[in-house]
Amino acid sequence: MTPSAGSASEWVLGVDSGGSGLRIGLARAGDPQPVGTVVSREPVRTGAAGIDAGHLLEQLLPAARDVLGREGAGHPAESGGRVATVAIGAAGMATLGDDLRATLPGALAAALGVRRLALAADAVTAYAGALGPRPGVVVAAGTGLIALGATLGTADGPGTWRRADGWGHLLGDCGGGAWIGRAGLEAALRASDGRRRGSRALLARMEAVFGPAAELPGLLYPRTDRAAVLASFAPEVGRCAAEDPVAAEILREAAHCIAEAAAAVRPPDDGGEAPFDVALTGGLFGMGEQLLGPVREAIGRHLPYARLVPAAGDPLDGALGIAAALAMDELLLPADPRLLHLPAMPEAEPPESRA
Template sequence: MTSGTWVLGVDSGGSGLRIALGALPRDSGTGNGRGTGGGSGSRADAGGAGDGSRSRADAGGTGDVRAVGSVAFAEPVRTGAGGIDARHLLDRLVPAAEGLLRRAGARRLAAVAVGAAGMATLGDELRATLPQALRRSLGVPRLALAADAVTAYAGALGQRPGAVVAAGTGLIALGTDLRGWSRADGWGHLLGDCGSGAWIGRAGLEAALRAHDGRPGGSGPLLARVRAVFGPPADLPRLLYPRADRPAVLASFAPEVARCATEGDTVAAGVLARAARHIAEAAAAVCPEGEAREVALTGGLFRTGEPLLSPLRAALAEHLPYARVATAAGDPLDGSLAVAAALATGTLRLPREPGMLETTTLQPTTRT
């Protein structure tokens, strides 16, 4: 039996469910409250061992969190009329955690942190079910339930004040001065997510259809990409409107916008410039006061490359001239591990706030 302190991080989002087991050093909880930033670099690997890398996500003196194994499920946790389906999550989480503990030779967990998309508005069932269910099944004494934006923040900046923009298909900005949280956007593809992959894709499709109609503001290169990717432009409404995954379909066209911008299409470049302004405005809306501000960018959208990043650097310099753009140290799974580690060692400094980050202490059961 391997001794030590063991924690579990969970990242439940629109692209699937990832679970990682982390180990803390024996002297955890006696730290000095400093951290270096940085993520565990753990990578979900369908049940195999992790890479043994360490999380330095400024967990408030917890020391290094070492990811020792991870499991990934490609299908997202179901969401129904009652919100996020707690039973569906538990049916995956508990066996996966038991397997990770068994392979590591570990007996029990000191803390679990669950980061879930929709926690703020759809998390009532998780709040009602998970604490006691995890106490009974895994003997968990401490549980953190967080919005996935919070675990994205913890993975990117740790427990330092600042702002994080998490952008992929959707977009949300989150900031904290360690007294409370501020958020901007994250309203979904119909009401917001301005500058996101879905927003860029929709704007690119609109420009293509303007060219198809002969209206001003159209783009011939984007129209050509629509024909290559989707077929006849007249088929777009039938292909898009009935689909439940419409945001993802819209976002799938964002790389085509970037491609056309790289090839010199000014309309496509203009779409990305507007996206950059939206991203910078969201970051500025949540960045705490003071000149020692940090902004981190995390998510797949920022792998778009220079067609987006170049105007984004300019927009951030305009809207946040005193902020330092920091490299995101890790991802939301790294953040979940860091939150669990800080909770286990009593060093969690990120603000507790309903719908954002909630913690529960439970009387553990005895596991043999």
């Protein structure tokens, strides 16, 4: 049975699940600005089966009930509506989301009465938050880096997603926080050894943050959060870049990687001269002008017809926007089995029968 289109009186939930934990927002279907939020600082576990759906639900359901209760959304008679739709953006959804896709539709229908669900890669919710439902390119960069491009459906065919990088700190994420931090630490160790392309400035910062050079491998290699530890040194590279040519070159190379990823996912255009929007989102760009200046220059070289625009919102805003649009039958972003999955939902019991 296909559910009817939602109304502005219905409530929607947006969820942003990443390396720093969960953020949950509640909004009206007709206005995706959150009226209540809950934050959990515990990241969802990943195991042999991928992202652990049970662990996500252990955190999501109590937090969702909390925000729903605070806003009077738990009972339609009190709120003038019902919780119709949930959109979850999760890091690793594209490749590690099988347990979420199998478990969440039934679990959320049973626990919250959800009738519609969107399961999205965190890059998709980052895209939706930054650009909304329009074609273009978004580069999301924090510890890692991924570029995502979208075209919308027309009478000639459905829309499509294009992605570049996002392969993790061992195989890619070129230009992201872990990549910059690793390059900075390598330059520091080169200086410690007396090799070329070393940086005495970065060596001093490395020793201040991590201790003597000889101890760094023992501190870093056994850790399961190596990518986050590497990324923690990226701001030090940014601080040194104003005076240190090695650090400045690292950021220029990172900017080249960012522009290259954006160019790989640009909207297809036979002439190559149609303008399109590019937005940058994620904590890495908080590094400021030391990185943003080289990025603007690199994008100008690689994508001369791109318009670099500010991100309108963050991934939680994107999840709420997707949920609101889905509830109103107005979702324009393309569905995709791995990037933006819209599963069939079981019939939810009326809230009165679950009380």
